[in-house]
Amino acid sequence: MRLVDIGANLTHASFREDLDEVLARARAAGVERIVVTGTTVEDSRQAAALGMPFTAGVHPHHARDCGPDTIAQLRDIASHPNCVAIGECGLDFNRNYSPHPDQEKWFAAQAELGLSLKKPLFLHSRDAHPRFSEILKVLKPERAVAHCFTGQKEELHAYLDLGLYVGITGWICDERRGAHLLELVREIPRDRLLLETDAPYLTPRDMRPQPKARRNEPAFLPHILKTVAHALGRPAEEVAAETTRNAEKFFSLHESRSPAAADRPLAA
Numbered sequence: 101m102r103l104v105d106i107g108a109n110l111t112h113a114s115f116r117e118d119l120d121e122v123l124a125r126a127r128a129a130g131v132e133r134i135v136v137t138g139t140t141v142e143d144s145r146q147a148a149a150l151g152m153p154f155t156a157g158v159h160p161h162h163a164r165d166c167g168p169d170t171i172a173q174l175r176d177i178a179s180h181p182n183c184v185a186i187g188e189c190g191l192d193f194n195r196n197y198s199p200h201p202d203q204e205k206w207f208a209a210q211a212e213l214g215l216s217l218k219k220p221l222f223l224h225s226r227d228a229h230p231r232f233s234e235i236l237k238v239l240k241p242e243r244a245v246a247h248c249f250t251g252q253k254e255e256l257h258a259y260l261d262l263g264l265y266v267g268i269t270g271w272i273c274d275e276r277r278g279a280h281l282l283e284l285v286r287e288i289p290r291d292r293l294l295l296e297t298d299a300p301y302l303t304p305r306d307m308r309p310q311p312k313a314r315r316n317e318p319a320f321l322p323h324i325l326k327t328v329a330h331a332l333g334r335p336a337e338e339v340a341a342e343t344t345r346n347a348e349k350f351f352s353l354h355e356s357r358s359p360a361a362a363d364r365p366l367a368a
């Protein structure tokens with residue numbers, strides 16, 4: 101089985117001590133590639149330094165910290181050959197760490213950057229539908245993924261109508277708040293489904309035993325795959341092959357880059 105984790109926050113402090121072990125476990129679990137999520141300018145730079153495919157962007161939580169140089173800085177980082185998307189960017193009206201006007205302004209600015217660079221968009225939307233869709237309707241991105249989809253049916257179909265890919269995380273393994281996804285995931289066209297851990301966040305709640313400090317990591321992607329495949333009533337191998345193909349197409353991973361992009365050399 102070959103899997104692609106389309107979103108892991110590997111620059112997070114919780115991976116500082118043992119990233120090489122984390123990557124080795126991922127590979128042993130069949131997670132062949134990991135796209136490292138950039139959530140601030142500095143974090144995107146750190147992601148670039150890891151030598152893996154990564155995204156360059158500013159999460160809506162940090163929109164208030166954006167300024168006149170932000171887009172130029174992201175453009176510069178995005179010129180790195182391993183930068184496969186712009187984001188994560190979008191709207192988060194759940195936590196509201198940044199004022200809505202700031203969030204909307206920097207979401208649109210980053211989306212426009214992605215369009216001008218012909219790079220796909222890695223999008224975050226939480227409790228922000230329908231505003232999120234209204235902004236995208238104007239921008240009409242050709243390739244964009246609603247990462248970590250957690251919404252309801254109407255929101256899902258609005259995104260599908262916009263042509264978005266949909267990223268499913270371990271949220272679907274949460275019997276308290278993710279059970280609706282077990283049905284909704286069947287409505288996602290096969291060629292638009294992507295899988296991700298969003299590590300170190302969103303550890304699948306039904307994993308036994310729960311990992312140390314409840315830290316999520318890319319090696320747990322097969323657990324999410326199995327839950328998704330079971331919900332679809334299809335063999336996990338088939339869903340693995342499809343979602344991997346989707347991820348490779350979405351991020352143009354086959355075109356990549358130095359061989360080091362896929363296989364970061366591990367410390368001996």
Ligand SMILES: [Zn+2]
Pocket residue numbers: 188223224225247248
């Ligand atoms: Zn997100």
